[in-house]
Amino acid sequence: MIMAGNFQSVRRFALAIFLLGSGFFVQLHAQALPPQLFSEMDGLHFLDDGSAVPMWGYGWVTDGFITLPGPLLTYNEGQSVDLNFTNPSPESHTIHLHGLDVDQANDGVPTTSFLVPTGGSATYSFAATHAGTFLYHCHVTTTLHLTMGMYGMILVKRPDQTLFSGGPHYDEDVPLLFSDLEVETNLNSVQSFPFHDIRPDVFMVNGMEGSQLAAPEQVVHSAPGDTLALRLGSMAYSRVRCHFPAELHATCFMSDGRSVPEPFGVDSLDIWPGERFTVLVAPDPGWTGTLACEFWNMVDHVYEDTEMVHFESSLTGVPTTLAGARDGQGFPNPTNSTYNFPPVWGASAGSNVPLEKSVTVWDLQGREYYSGPLSDGRLDVSQWPAGTYVARCGSWPHTRFSVIH
Ligand SMILES: [Cu+2]
Incomplete structure (x- = not known):
């Protein structure tokens, strides 16, 4: 939701040259590779005043650019993780898994684990034993590499969307x-x-x-x-x-x-x-x-x-910005009798989607006007007051329609 970062360093070309030299593309064609992080030391970070400062960081190989912070790493509780890392940058780096219960060899502290030198690749293997919030960062010349941007967050989640075993549910x-x-x-x-x-x-x-x-x-x-x-x-x-x-x-x-x-x-x-x-x-x-x-x-x-x-x-489930709702997904619009929702919402002849779903409709003041089944993709609005309405069905985008008399 909020993790995108505002930074993109476009160094795809340099990375491609490096990967080409390393035989990466040969492997790529041989099989689909698991996600892999890479490091870079010639990025730019843009400040709020529009100026830019040099930065280093991590990014996904498939993206081809680094971000500040590095990519959000998300694992499932109990998962056996192989975190792959390749380093085309001019200095050695590591990935220290801050707070995770990993063994010493996979902890990314250079003196007790290993360095990933220029041109090198490595895999950090560990079990994500506990759901929770964790961090990662480079542990080489730590004060400098960290402040330059080599860090990110790790989430270990439970499939049932609880915080931890026996813990509260959240959305x-x-x-x-x-x-x-x-x-x-x-x-x-x-x-x-x-x-x-x-x-x-x-x-x-x-x-x-x-x-x-x-x-x-x-x-x-x-x-x-x-x-x-x-x-x-x-x-x-x-x-x-x-x-x-x-x-x-x-x-x-x-x-x-x-x-x-x-x-x-x-x-x-x-x-x-x-x-x-x-x-x-x-x-x-x-x-x-x-x-x-x-x-x-x-x-x-x-x-x-x-x-x-x-x-x-929001007050009612309608986003505070009703501008998010679009006209014209259903028909007729405006209507004085029946409003037919977009086929994907409910039903349409010949499709395999369920014939009945539930729909919620609000007026433009954010008051809920109708909540109930959506039968065969249609709502009878002939008795509704004239006005503009916003409807939502499941996770489909909000749609807006008008009733006239
Ligand atoms: Cu580093």
């Missing part, structure tokens, strides 16, 4: 990965440095800041009754303090990849570097607001910045 994951950078360091990324030598001046959620986080596609939407799992993790050099408005009804269920002994309601939460929390929220219907995320300097405890994650909860 949707909302990954929120906090990080920061110091522009001067990214511009002169020559050597490692002690942790306390960096003074971040760009503060990010999912690689975005300021107006980037307010973009419509980054707004966290919910419908009445929805429970969202906020997957909070920090790769920042700062301490991050999240403030949960009362309208979110936030409850913390997990810390660092395990359930907490007693779930607790939270109005604010401090997240230190490397920490993760899973917080369930159930936004009040109709509430629009923000989750404020403060960044505090770790060395002198000075407040630096606040970044906002925007939420919109």
Whole structure:
């Protein structure tokens, strides 16, 4: 939902040359390869003011570009994972699986595991034993490689959409990965440095800041009754303090990849570097607001910045932006008798789709007007008040139609 990042570094050509040299394409033709991450050290990250700073990072080989943060890695609880990694960049890297219960050889710490040198490939093998929120990052010259952008989030999920065995059910994951950078360091990324030598001046959620986080596609939407799992993790050099408005009804269920002994309601939460929390929220219907995320300097405890994650909860299940509904998917429109929904919604002669589904219809004030079966794909609206309506059937896009008399 919100994990896309705003960064694309187009280096497909260089990667293709490398992969060609490595025989990658020969293998590709031989069989479909499992997903593979690659690393890159000549990316650009665009700040909210439009300027760009150099960055390094991870991306999918099939995408051909890196992102900040790196791709969200999602596994099922109990899954045996082979995480494939290839490194065409000019320096060695690793993938450290932060918080996962992996053996030492697959942990990505160079001194106890292995380095993936320039031109090398490797596979990290582990079992995703516990559902939870985890992180990954490069562990080579860590202070530098990490702040340059070599990190991402890992979710281990349960197929029944509960947080953990015996834990609460929820509807949707909302990954929120906090990080920061110091522009001067990214511009002169020559050597490692002690942790306390960096003074971040760009503060990010999912690689975005300021107006980037307010973009419509980054707004966290919910419908009445929805429970969202906020997957909070920090790769920042700062301490991050999240403030949960009362309208979110936030409850913390997990810390660092395990359930907490007693779930607790939270109005604010401090997240230190490397920490993760899973917080369930159930936004009040109709509430629009923000989750404020403060960044505090770790060395002198000075407040630096606040970044906002925007939420919109609809009143009735109709998205707050009715513009999302399209005209003309059914017919006739307008109508004074029967409205026929698009064939995929319900029924149509000759198709194998079920003949009866349920449909919900709202008026433009967001009030639910009808909820019930959709028989043979048709609704009799001859007795309905004249006006414009928005309907939804299952997960199909909302459609809009008008009744006239
Ligand atoms: Cu690295």
